[in-house]
Amino acid sequence: MSVVMKESKLANASEGELDGVDMMSKLPDDILQLILSRIPSTEELTRTSILSRRWRYLWTSIPSIDIDFTRGVGLSYGFLILKSDVFKEFVDWVLLNKPLVLDSFRLWCASCCNMSTIRRWIHAAAVRKFKLLDMLFRPIDDSEDIEMPDCLVACASLEVLRLHLMRGPPSVPKFTGFPALRVLELNDVDLLKDDLVKYFLESCPLLEDLSLIDCPAYSLVISSPMLKNLRIDTQELVDDDGYVEEGLDIDWAMCLSLEISCPKLVCLTLTGYVATEFLFNNLCSLKKAVIYAEELFEVEEPIYDLFYDMRHVESLSISLRSVEQMGFRDDDDPISLPNLKTLELTVDALHVLIRFLTCLPDLEYLHLVFPKNVYGLDKWNQDEATPETMSILTRHLKKVEFLEFQENKPELNLARSLLEHGNELEEMVFSWSDEAKFHERSMETMNQVSEFHKASSAVKLTGVINLNQLNPWLGPKIPEFVLIQVDSSS
Numbered sequence: 001m002s003v004v005m006k007e008s009k010l011a012n013a014s015e016g017e018l019d020g021v022d023m024m025s026k027l028p029d030d031i032l033q034l035i036l037s038r039i040p041s042t043e044e045l046t047r048t049s050i051l052s053r054r055w056r057y058l059w060t061s062i063p064s065i066d067i068d069f070t071r072g073v074g075l076s077y078g079f080l081i082l083k084s085d086v087f088k089e090f091v092d093w094v095l096l097n098k099p100l101v102l103d104s105f106r107l108w109c110a111s112c113c114n115m116s117t118i119r120r121w122i123h124a125a126a127v128r129k130f131k132l133l134d135m136l137f138r139p140i141d142d143s144e145d146i147e148m149p150d151c152l153v154a155c156a157s158l159e160v161l162r163l164h165l166m167r168g169p170p171s172v173p174k175f176t177g178f179p180a181l182r183v184l185e186l187n188d189v190d191l192l193k194d195d196l197v198k199y200f201l202e203s204c205p206l207l208e209d210l211s212l213i214d215c216p217a218y219s220l221v222i223s224s225p226m227l228k229n230l231r232i233d234t235q236e237l238v239d240d241d242g243y244v245e246e247g248l249d250i251d252w253a254m255c256l257s258l259e260i261s262c263p264k265l266v267c268l269t270l271t272g273y274v275a276t277e278f279l280f281n282n283l284c285s286l287k288k289a290v291i292y293a294e295e296l297f298e299v300e301e302p303i304y305d306l307f308y309d310m311r312h313v314e315s316l317s318i319s320l321r322s323v324e325q326m327g328f329r330d331d332d333d334p335i336s337l338p339n340l341k342t343l344e345l346t347v348d349a350l351h352v353l354i355r356f357l358t359c360l361p362d363l364e365y366l367h368l369v370f371p372k373n374v375y376g377l378d379k380w381n382q383d384e385a386t387p388e389t390m391s392i393l394t395r396h397l398k399k400v401e402f403l404e405f406q407e408n409k410p411e412l413n414l415a416r417s418l419l420e421h422g423n424e425l426e427e428m429v430f431s432w433s434d435e436a437k438f439h440e441r442s443m444e445t446m447n448q449v450s451e452f453h454k455a456s457s458a459v460k461l462t463g464v465i466n467l468n469q470l471n472p473w474l475g476p477k478i479p480e481f482v483l484i485q486v487d488s489s490s
Helices: 002-012 029-036 042-050 077-097 115-126 196-202 305-309 320-325 353-357 387-393 409-421 435-450
Strands: 064-068 104-110 132-137 160-168 183-189 209-213 219-223 229-233 255-261 267-272 275-281 288-293 315-319 342-346 365-369 399-403 427-432 460-465 485-489
Touching (some): 042 064, 042 077, 077 104, 104 115, 115 132, 196 219, 275 305, 288 320, 315 320, 353 387, 387 409, 399 409, 409 427, 409 435, 427 435
Parallel strands (some): 104 132, 132 160, 160 183, 183 209, 209 229, 229 267, 267 288, 315 342, 342 365, 399 427
Antiparallel strands (some): 460 485
16 A cells, blocks of 8 residues: 555656756746745755756846854854854855846944955955945954045945944045935944035935944044935934943943034934034024934033024924923924924923923924933922913814823823813823733723813824833834724713
8 A cells, every 4th residue: 555655656757856856946937036035044045046057047047145244153262263254254255146237235244354354355246246245344454544445435336335343433535426325324324524414415416325433533524515315323322221331431322513514404314412512504404303312412512503504303202301402492483394293292291391382383293202210290380281282282182192101291281281171182102111000001001091171172182002112212113003992982
């Protein structure tokens, strides 16, 4: 019987299977290349060459390289030395076998190579007319200068450049280059040479997106006619609770002054310890701003022009402490952000909350975050929430969200006032990040809030649990999913 069964299986087996080739290998090349293009790393991609003779060189047709020396590094020092030699041989072999056209080249080689090897690899990729270059490296010899090769600066096809230099100061050839570059991201790059950023910007006439992440600088002047997105971020200098890492010299990391003059800038993000003085000019196209910057000013007289220069913004993420540092005080003239529709506000200081919100009469969407141990709870003045004040604030307000809900009395009082005066209010959301606290407190809180008087008969009250962690530098993060929802309509 067993012999008959074996013969039956052989009879039903396809000719391809008998040849040791699976059915996938019979697919057309373009389908197989589409499948291979979904494999993220070149290390994994090359392993497909052992599947069959058909697959042996198929990986070489994929116009991208993604090789990372840091993948899986949890190894002894001696093994890392051995791995670095194998790594260099592997990169050489991949570049030797890759086609003449290359769309993207991602190479993270840490500090396992010298600059001559790195320049040779960049040249080998540049002649293939790559569009994207993403490199992380530092010369194995710390005394060796980081010199960008001429072929990189002159590459007419390069559109996206991401450099992670592990706090190394780069040296760039002094001639006009980067003719097609649209996106530039610098990570851990020493920008203490005053003319380095200026030279980069002058050399990138088509630049639209600039990110400077953990890049120390004495001063920065960002002036670019085509720039649409600017991000300056030093959040790695602080831990998850917003405290400065031990041993860091913040004065060294922050630049003394930051000047931004970009007429086409649409989105601005400033997070972490960025600068001590700011000057905004010609931001007439700015639509979105994210400002979670510490130590905004160290001057005796506050500067009031920043809100004026952001007067076209439609979406703003900011903390109340930053609002105060930007010059907003109890006795100041009201600010004006006439186009602002969406505000994400971290309430880390309470005594100017109501007054700041009433400066935004056209607000439609309000996201409030009350961090733990909020400074100034004792300074909360409910008397400021007068009917006249709240009617101005809620004139166009459609949705309010309390993220990281702490159930403090000021929060509940604010919710009550918004519900009592929000004639256009459609939804109020209460979000907890602690699952146990959500199950313990949410129903009681929702029942309490549902008893508040509501000016809008259509408003919906919702309680949700949000397990995403709040990043104090990037502002509130809207939940990607809701585990439990409690609805209570009026």
